[in-house]
Amino acid sequence: MTTQTALAIEASGLGKSFGSTRAVDGVDLAVPAGSIYGVLGPNGAGKTTTIRMLATLIPPDAGSARVLGHDIVSEADAVRELVSLTGQLASVDEDLTGRENLVLLGRLLGYSRAAARERADELLGAFDIAEAAGRLVKHYSGGMRRRLDIAASIVVTPRLMFLDEPTTGLDPRSRNQVWEIVRALVAEGTTILLCTQYLEEADQLADGIAVIDRGRVIAEGTPGHLKASVGTGSLHVRLLDPARRAEAAELLERKVGTVVLEPEPTALSATGADAERAAIAVAELARAGVPLADFSLQQPSLDEVFLALTGHAAEESAGTAARGTSPSTDTLQEHAS
Amino acid sequence: MTATTRAPGSADTAAVRRAISSTPRPPRPGPLSAALAFGWRGMLKVKHVPEQLLDVTVTPVMFLLMFTYLFGGAIAGSTSAYLDYTLPGLLVMSVLFTTVYSGVSLNTDLTKGVVDRFRSLPIWRPAPLLGSLLGDSVRYVVAGTVIIVVGVALGFRPEGGVVGALGALALVVVFSFGLSWVFSVLGLLMRSPNAVMNAGFMAIFPLTFLSNVFVDPATLPGPLEAFVDVNPISVLATASRSLMAGEPDGVAVLVSLAVAAALAAVFLPLTTRLYRSR
Numbered sequence: 001m002t003t004q005t006a007l008a009i010e011a012s013g014l015g016k017s018f019g020s021t022r023a024v025d026g027v028d029l030a031v032p033a034g035s036i037y038g039v040l041g042p043n044g045a046g047k048t049t050t051i052r053m054l055a056t057l058i059p060p061d062a063g064s065a066r067v068l069g070h071d072i073v074s075e076a077d078a079v080r081e082l083v084s085l086t087g088q089l090a091s092v093d094e095d096l097t098g099r100e101n102l103v104l105l106g107r108l109l110g111y112s113r114a115a116a117r118e119r120a121d122e123l124l125g126a127f128d129i130a131e132a133a134g135r136l137v138k139h140y141s142g143g144m145r146r147r148l149d150i151a152a153s154i155v156v157t158p159r160l161m162f163l164d165e166p167t168t169g170l171d172p173r174s175r176n177q178v179w180e181i182v183r184a185l186v187a188e189g190t191t192i193l194l195c196t197q198y199l200e201e202a203d204q205l206a207d208g209i210a211v212i213d214r215g216r217v218i219a220e221g222t223p224g225h226l227k228a229s230v231g232t233g234s235l236h237v238r239l240l241d242p243a244r245r246a247e248a249a250e251l252l253e254r255k256v257g258t259v260v261l262e263p264e265p266t267a268l269s270a271t272g273a274d275a276e277r278a279a280i281a282v283a284e285l286a287r288a289g290v291p292l293a294d295f296s297l298q299q300p301s302l303d304e305v306f307l308a309l310t311g312h313a314a315e316e317s318a319g320t321a322a323r324g325t326s327p328s329t330d331t332l333q334e335h336a337s
Numbered sequence: 338m339t340a341t342t343r344a345p346g347s348a349d350t351a352a353v354r355r356a357i358s359s360t361p362r363p364p365r366p367g368p369l370s371a372a373l374a375f376g377w378r379g380m381l382k383v384k385h386v387p388e389q390l391l392d393v394t395v396t397p398v399m400f401l402l403m404f405t406y407l408f409g410g411a412i413a414g415s416t417s418a419y420l421d422y423t424l425p426g427l428l429v430m431s432v433l434f435t436t437v438y439s440g441v442s443l444n445t446d447l448t449k450g451v452v453d454r455f456r457s458l459p460i461w462r463p464a465p466l467l468g469s470l471l472g473d474s475v476r477y478v479v480a481g482t483v484i485i486v487v488g489v490a491l492g493f494r495p496e497g498g499v500v501g502a503l504g505a506l507a508l509v510v511v512f513s514f515g516l517s518w519v520f521s522v523l524g525l526l527m528r529s530p531n532a533v534m535n536a537g538f539m540a541i542f543p544l545t546f547l548s549n550v551f552v553d554p555a556t557l558p559g560p561l562e563a564f565v566d567v568n569p570i571s572v573l574a575t576a577s578r579s580l581m582a583g584e585p586d587g588v589a590v591l592v593s594l595a596v597a598a599a600l601a602a603v604f605l606p607l608t609t610r611l612y613r614s615r
Contacts, residue, residue: 055457058614080459081365091450095385096378107374108458110363126356136385152454156362184353 008033008160008191009054013063015215016049023049025215026063031208033068036182036192038206038223040199042306046215047195051162054193055085068159083160084153091149094138098129098148101137105155123151127181143174150181160191167201179204199305203227211309219309226305233299235273235281239266240291248290255281266293273297371464379472382442389438390476394483397431401487404551412552417492424488425495425505425578426550429570431484432477432509433516433545437537439473440520444533447525452612463609466521473517477510497583505580508593512573515597518604525611550574569596 009031016024024046031037039047053060054067056076064071070078092101099120106116124130127147132140137148146166153161163182167175182205186192196202202209203223211219211226219226235256239248242265249259249268257272270281278297285292300308366374383390401424404412409419446452455465485493485502495501520537527533547561548570554562565571573593579586 052453057453057456077459080457081362083457085454085457091454093378093446093451094449095382097385100378100381104374104378105454105458107377108366108371108455108460110366112363115363122356126352154357157357180350181353184350185357188354188357190357 006033007031007066008035009037009065009067009193011050011054011063011065014050014053014060014065015062016053016058016060022215024053024060027212027215027217029065029210029217031191031193033191034186034189035207036186036194036205038202038209039193039195039212040197040202040209040305041195041212042197045212047212048164049215050212051085051164051193051195055083055162056080082158083162084156084158085162086150086153086164086166092137092145092152095136097134097136098140098144099124099133101148101152102155105152109156111155119155123155127151128177141174143170143177146170146174146178147181150178154185154190157188158190160193161185163192163194165195165197168197199227200299203299211305213306213309227300233273233297234269234271235278235295235297236262236267236269237282237285237295238264238293239268240293242266244290247288248285251284251288251290252281255284365459368461368464371460372468373471375465375468376471377468379469380475383472383475390479393435393438393476393480394431396434397427397480397484398487400430401427401484401491405491408551420488420491420493422553422578423551424484424493425581426548426574427488428481428484428505429509429574429577430545430550431480432506432513433541433570434538435476435480436473436513436517437520437534437541438476439469439517440522440524440527440533440537441530442469443521443524444527444530448529456613462613466608466612470514470517474510474514477513478506481506481509495581495583497581501581501583504585505577508576508580508590509573512593512597515600518601518608521608522604522611525608544568544570548574569593572596 007030009029011027011029014024014027014029015022027046027050029037029039029050039050041047049058052058054065054072056072056079059073064073066072067079068082070082072079092098093104096104099117102120102123103113103116106119107113111119121130121133124133127150129144129148129151132144137145140148150163150166166178166182170178179201182192182194192205194202194206206223209221209223209226210217235252237248237252239245245261245266245268249261252268252270253259256270256277259268259270261268273281275297278295282292282295404423404427405416405420409416409423413419413422446455452465485506497504520533523536524533527536547565548568549565550570554565554571557565569592572589573596576586576589576593579589
């Protein structure tokens with residue numbers, strides 16, 4: 001009983017097939033209450049299907065799960081009272097205004113007309129959408145829309161919130177806003193299950209991470225564990241003079257790690273770089289008089305995580321591959337001279 | 338340079354936290370108030386997307402003008418005689434076309450993910466579907482009224498008067514409630530709103546033309562006449578005509594209502610089942 005109250009989600013052997021595709025193939029999860037738990041994986045790994053099952057939208061065909069102590073099949077209504085959904089899979093009505101969307105949800109959750117309006121205005125103000133409240137949602141920017149989406153999910157504060165790729169396609173500024181809201185939610189006691197394709201997002205927000213591939217959990221741990229298992233990031237350097245590349249490569253090989261020469265004649269990168277070693281290496285380059293165009297330290301991309309964990313690259317449907325690695329962060333982007 | 342400044346665009350964290358913490362959960366709404374909330378949503382959509390209404394009213398008005406003035410003389414001897422014949426049928430066509438949009442809007446909700454949000458709420462399950470009927474009925478009434486008003490402007494004077502016209506409109510709207518579930522099922526099965534629209538009109542268009550809406554079936558070749566006579570749209574058009582003429586055809590009215598009830602009996606449960614599982 002004690003373990004049950006401490007866990008917001010316990011799933012064992014959860015499975016779901018669509019036709020001949022095994023979308024989710026025996027997922028076990030144990031998500032502590034009051035934390036942010038990241039589910040990391042490429043498109044098509046089974047993240048969304050897992051969330052849809054946990055949120056009672058579709059029944060599993062194998063295994064079982066309890067959400068906040070309630071069985072997702074036999075006590076689906078009790079689960080629905082306590083959770084909410086945001087992100088790719090739950091959306092807002094584009095043909096209504098932002099305020100109308102929130103008032104509608106307030107009414108559906110049992111508020112009186114006046115209370116629903118009041119609650120809508122409070123959320124619109126807090127989420128910085130007040131001035132667009134009367135505009136149709138189809139005219140909203142991506143970031144505004146996502147904030148409205150989250151606001152719609154907390155008209156009544158949920159005990160557990162499913163966030164499915166909340167920042168995919170957002171610019172950095174909007175992404176930061178979403179992250180701050182997520183942190184505030186957790187500070188107020190909501191448990192969050194966060195699905196993402198971005199290692200950095202999981203790293204920034206999550207207390208624990210499960211990596212999921214082909215419908216199975218293939219690794220689990222804290223962001224620190226995970227990154228340690230993958231190795232640190234890589235240092236990317238661009239020179240002003242391509243003729244000095246061999247010299248720079250030799251130095252980086254010595255100070256950092258394995259060097260990869262990029263297709264571009266002035267560019268090279270070294271894997272296994274932590275911030276300290278990267279800083280020393282860059283200083284050495286400068287001291288040796290090798291002129292730099294720029295340099296950056298990048299965290300491992302999802303692809304690299306997958307390569308390290310599974311020995312194969314993150315497989316996903318065409319067109320999403322580029323997206324999977326795009327916001328690999330520049331934690332140390334500087335421009336020399 | 339920007340490394341030490343605070344990240345731009347940060348939301349007002351204090352306000353966010355206040356908004357998050359200040360929510361006592363209200364009691365769960367009853368089935369009726371949930372359905373009414375969805376009805377309100379339907380009305381808002383009529384208000385915000387008037388183009389939909391335009392689509393479904395312009396086509397029948399075009400047909401009305403075209404058939405009356407182009408073919409009316411040839412078919413019925415005079416344009417005014419043809420107007421008397423065809424207007425009650427065009428009322429049927431106009432409103433039935435509108436029913437396709439029930440499927441289109443349901444599919445839009447599905448593809449945009451709105452359905453997922455509604456389904457994750459602890460509300461009475463059929464509420465979204467029943468609520469959308471309210472918005473639909475507004476569209477039906479507007480589409481029907483437009484055609485009657487244009488007809489009257491062109492000189493249509495039904496023997497049954499206002500009562501007859503309203504009776505015909507009411508019958509057609511009730512029939513549409515039944516038919517709309519067919520398109521709702523289509524809306525839940527197909528991939529995009531456009532596909533629903535195309536498939537819907539591909540079905541409703543020939544069915545409307547192969548009825549007695551435009552011509553007297555007695556002039557048709559045998560097999561075609563046989564089909565037209567049993568086409569429920571013919572029966573509905575006959576009933577509408579009889580009501581407008583002030584001589585209600587009891588059998589046609591009852592058969593129309595029975596067909597509507599049968600359609601609803603089959604397709605309403607199918608719709609709710611699909612809505613739950615998609």
